[in-house]
Structures are given as C-alpha cells and as structure tokens.
Amino acid sequence: MRKCCQTVVGLLCVSLLFWSLSSVQGEPEKSASTAGVKKSASLPPEIKQALSEFNSLIGGWRGVGMIKRNSRKGAWSEKAEWVWKFDPKQSGIAYEVEDGKFLKSALLSYDPEQKTYQLATILPDGTKRDYTGALQKDTLVLESQPDAEGAVYRISIRKLNEKRTLVLFEQRNQGQSFYYRLAEVGYTRAGTRLAASGSGGPECIVTGGAGTIAVSHKGKTYYVCCSGCKQAFEDDPETFIAEAKQKAEERRKQSQSR
Known part of the structure; x- marks a missing residue:
C-alpha cells in the first residue's frame, strides 16, 4: 500500500512539474503574439491631405439659421463644433450640432479611390442620410442619393474667411432639374484661434x-x-x-x- 501511494504521489508531482513548465514556456509566445496589436490612429497621407482642406473649420461655431435670407421669420440659433476623429472604423472630421433644425451630427471623410468626399449625417429626428461630393473652389458641394420619393438633397459648405462659414441646405424633387433653398446657416467662430x-x-x-x-x-x-x-x-x-x-x-x- 505504501509503495502504491508513493507511486501515485510521484506521478502527481511529475504532472504538476510538466504543467508548470508548459505554462512558463507558453507565456512568452502569448506576449509576442499580442505585442504591437495597437495600431496608430494616423490616417493615410492622401486622406489626411484631402481632409486638411477643412482644418479652418476645426473648433466651435455660433450659428444663425434662416429659411429665407435676411428674414428673421422662422430663424433659429444653434451651436456647432468640428473635431478630428481618429478611429479604425470611422475616421474623419466630426460635425456636431446643438439645437440644429437640419442636422444633428455628421462625419466628413474622403474616399481616395473615388476621389470624393463623403458626409454621413444624422438628422434631428434620428434619420440617417449620406452625401457624396467634391470641393469646388472654396465650397464643398455634396449630394444625397434619391430618397423613397425621388427627392435629392444637397449641402454646400462655404468658407468665407477664418471667422465666417456658410452651410446651405437645398432640395430637388423628382422630375425637377433645379434645387430650391431649404435654409442657410451662417456661422461665426466662437472664441479665438x-x-x-x-x-x-x-x-x-x-x-x-x-x-x-x-x-x-x-x-x-x-x-x-x-x-x-x-x-x-x-x-x-x-x-x-x-x-x-x-x-x-x-x-x-x-x-x-x-
């Protein structure tokens, strides 16, 4: 009986020793496999260069929206902020609006293959709408795909100077060849740069x-x-x-x- 117990104890000790050695040897391999997993948030040069065209928008803005230009009827006030966003899934320039009537938020990105800008927006009611467009001189002009009723929407973002920016919202109904104005928001920079x-x-x-x-x-x-x-x-x-x-x-x- 004593000999049998000694044999069992010996086997247990050998098993524990083998398990300990396996754990120690496996640890460096695990560390090596996880090393360098973190990726840099830096954007590809072509994308960063394209989005850098809008560096002047970065920061906070105070806006006044008007349905009809130079008319206070239906006018409103809002605040907005443009901030760079670095994320492996969604990188670009985020556009957050407080008390906006036409936008709640948006993300401006760039497609290097198509050479176009993309604006993924969320409307005040939570509806999502995507726009595609290009920079035309000092104005970024973006159009949506037709909705269920065939209407196409257009957003034009125009930089006037370091302190003033205009955002124009327009719509073109199915069968029409022209856009009509929905509203325009005139932004003045909040604070100083x-x-x-x-x-x-x-x-x-x-x-x-x-x-x-x-x-x-x-x-x-x-x-x-x-x-x-x-x-x-x-x-x-x-x-x-x-x-x-x-x-x-x-x-x-x-x-x-x-």
Missing part, C-alpha cells in the same frame, strides 16, 4: 492645422487643434512626432531646391 494654418503660428502636430491646445511628450511641448487630435497624439505620440519631422525635412528640401 491662436493662428491660422500656414501663418507661422503653432501648427497641429497631427493634422497641420492651427495649433490651439498644448500637449507634451518627454518634456517637450507640441500643439494640436482639437480634442480629437489631442486624444490621437496621446495614444501614439511617437508616430505623429516622426511624421512631423518627416514633413519638416520635406519642406526644408523643397525650400533649398527653389
């Missing part, structure tokens, strides 16, 4: 827009343009610092070649 992009002031290290928010990494100060860029930088500062250095080097070479 440190600098306009390219003016010599601080630049956003993530998008190249006007730097308005200070961030730091390893004791050095950088600037970003919005909360979305701040989050992206804090998630992966090394990538954006490297991209900024590369961009600065390209600028230096271009200036020397002139």
